[in-house]
Amino acid sequence: xxxxxxxxxxxxxxxxxxxxxxxxxxxxxxxxxxxxxxxxxxxxxxxxxxxxxxxxxxxxxxxxxxxxxxxxxxxxxxxxxxxxxxxxxxxxxxxxxxxxxxxxxxxxxxxxxxxxxxxxxxxxxxxxxxxxxx
Numbered sequence: 001x002x003x004x005x006x007x008x009x010x011x012x013x014x015x016x017x018x019x020x021x022x023x024x025x026x027x028x029x030x031x032x033x034x035x036x037x038x039x040x041x042x043x044x045x046x047x048x049x050x051x052x053x054x055x056x057x058x059x060x061x062x063x064x065x066x067x068x069x070x071x072x073x074x075x076x077x078x079x080x081x082x083x084x085x086x087x088x089x090x091x092x093x094x095x096x097x098x099x100x101x102x103x104x105x106x107x108x109x110x111x112x113x114x115x116x117x118x119x120x121x122x123x124x125x126x127x128x129x130x131x132x133x134x
Contacts, residue, residue, distance in 0.1 A: 049079065052109075057126065059119040061088065061112040069093055070109045078111065080122055087114035 013035060016022035022035045055063040062078070070076065070093045077085045088111035096106040113119040126132050 055108065057123060057132075059113075059116050059123055061091070061110065061119065062122075063108055063110045065096070066093075066107045066109050067105065069095075069107050075114070076111065080125065084122065084125060086118045086122055088112060089114060 013022065016035070016037065017024065022037060024035055050068075052064040052066045055065055070090045072090050072093055074090050076088055076090060078088050079085050090109060091112050092108075092110040094108050094110075096108055098104045098106055113122070123132070
């Protein structure tokens with residue numbers, strides 16, 4: 001570990017213990033390896049990558065079913081089989097019929113691949129893993 005980083009970290013712990021902000025358990029009741037600090041007004045964002053059902057696929061693009069809307073004209077990266085990332089351009093996003101009792105909204109998202117060669121690679125990969133209806 002970086003010596004300066006380690007020194008700064010140890011100083012932070014010592015100052016926090018001295019001020020009473022951090023308490024380290026005695027008598028063997030401390031189970032943490034490192035002390036935990038309370039955070040004021042801190043926020044974090046987490047990027048979540050949901051999965052969507054592919055409706056159809058061609059060398060030039062694909063359509064998928066989504067529970068969130070995508071803005072036409074935006075560029076997105078599609079990850080197929082959690083390995084291959086392909087750039088695509090959203091050309092359409094249309095709300096589908098939903099079940100009013102479930103308050104469920106679905107969208108048909110249509111994308112054009114940035115590169116037709118990538119689309120062909122996606123088709124071949126999906127064929128290799130037996131995901132095409134052939």
